[in-house]
Amino acid sequence: MYAYAVQGCSSNDNNNPVNNAVTASAKTNVKTGDQPLMLHSIVVLEVIQVDNYTYLRVKEGEKELWIAAPTIDTKVGETLYYENGMLMTDFESKELKRKFDAILFVDKISKDRSFMEAAKDSPLVMPPGHPNAENKTADVPNMGSPKETVQQDIKIEPSKNGKSIADILKNPKLYEGKKVIVKGKVTKYTGGVMGKNWVHIQDGTKYNGKFEIVITTTAELKEGDNAEFEGPITLNKDLGFGYFFEVLMEDAKLVE
Numbered sequence: 001m002y003a004y005a006v007q008g009c010s011s012n013d014n015n016n017p018v019n020n021a022v023t024a025s026a027k028t029n030v031k032t033g034d035q036p037l038m039l040h041s042i043v044v045l046e047v048i049q050v051d052n053y054t055y056l057r058v059k060e061g062e063k064e065l066w067i068a069a070p071t072i073d074t075k076v077g078e079t080l081y082y083e084n085g086m087l088m089t090d091f092e093s094k095e096l097k098r099k100f101d102a103i104l105f106v107d108k109i110s111k112d113r114s115f116m117e118a119a120k121d122s123p124l125v126m127p128p129g130h131p132n133a134e135n136k137t138a139d140v141p142n143m144g145s146p147k148e149t150v151q152q153d154i155k156i157e158p159s160k161n162g163k164s165i166a167d168i169l170k171n172p173k174l175y176e177g178k179k180v181i182v183k184g185k186v187t188k189y190t191g192g193v194m195g196k197n198w199v200h201i202q203d204g205t206k207y208n209g210k211f212e213i214v215i216t217t218t219a220e221l222k223e224g225d226n227a228e229f230e231g232p233i234t235l236n237k238d239l240g241f242g243y244f245f246e247v248l249m250e251d252a253k254l255v256e
Contacts, residue, residue, distance in 0.1 A: 039081055039082075040060055040081065040082050040083065041079060041080075041113075042056075042058040042060045042067070042079070042080050043058060043059045043077065043078070043079055043080075044056055044057075044058055044074055044076050044079075045057045045059055045064065046076065047074060047075060048096065049071070050093075050095045050096065052070070053068060053069070053070065053071060053095075054068070054069050054070070054071050054074070055067070055068050055093070055096065055103075056068075056074070058080070065102070065104060066100055066104070067082070067085070067103065067104045067105075068103055068104070068105045068106070069082070069105075069106045069107075069108075070107070070108075070109070072109055072110075072111075074111070079111070080109055080110065080111055081109070081111070081112070081113050082106040082108060082109045082110075083106075084106065084107060085104045085105055085106040085107070086105045087102065087105075088100075088102070088103055088104075088105060089101060089102050091103050149187070149188070149200070149212060151202060151204075151206060151211040152185065152187060152202055152204075153204075154184070154185050154202050154203060154204040155204040156185060156203040156204060156226065157183075157203075158181075158182070158183055158203070159181060159183055159228060159255075162180075162181035162228070163175070163180050163181065163182055164205040165182065165184060165201070165202065165203050165205050165206070165207075165211065165213050166205035166206055166207040168180065168182065168213060168233065168247065169207040169208070169210050169213070170207040170208075172233065172235055172246070172247050173235065175233040176233055176234070176235045177232060177233070177234075178232060178233060179230055179231060179232050180230070180231070180232070180233055180249065181228065181229070181230045182203070182213065182215075182228070182229055182249070183201075183203060183226070183227070183229075184201030184202050184203035184226070184227070185201060185202055185203070185225070185226050185227075186199055186200070186201055186221050186222065186223050186224060186225045186226075186227060187200045187201060187202050187212065188200035188223060189221050189223055189225075196216040196217065196218065196251075197216070197217050197220060197221070198214060198216055199215045199216075199219075199221060199227075199229075199252075200212050200213070200214050200215075201213060201215065201227070213247065214245065214247075214248055215229050215231065215248075215250075215252045216248070216249070216250050216251060216252065217231070217252045217254070218251075219253070219254045227254060228254065229252040229253065229254060229255065230253050230255050231249045231250060231251055231253060232249070232251070233247065233248070234248045234249070234250050235247060235248075
């Protein structure tokens, strides 16, 4: 299974999950040669039928996501199964007159788990009017950001009791589960994803090519703000649907 390094985070109230992080690895379920596929079990929360296609808001574990699939007769509360898919961001459905920050297009979906386990050889094919995967492999777009994140010319010293971003990235296990103070410039801000605001900050330091940390908070900011946060560091955070954060500061508070 291919792994993609991503840096960003985007969604809205209707389109839940996630995005990227500076130390994240996004592992999408796209067929790649003889690589094994992961069978996903999802519960239907909402169904929208259009010509030749079904849009589904679903739940996998504690995570929610929008999925677009070939027409399936299903209803709220049913359990469905799918394996491979292609993640699209900033996708606008002309039929629904609606824009999805993140939506997963799947080529096969079924109520029958055994059927899904047997169907492993079909290419990813989308109906007319929807994104089409011509190959069996597809890069995950840089979610929520049209360009790759780059290190900015920033120099912000940590506060007396704080840590630099390089400190955290160099020895993440040292800070796991502990509250840390970190200060930096907001290089990306996305509000309302999974009930939280997602903030990317840089302070000018880096370690092993990584120079940014992602923070979840209820505080409202904007790109370009200088801010200081205090919050616990979580390692190896699995947000579901193939998104995995090596380092994440969760539920951080602004330090006044």
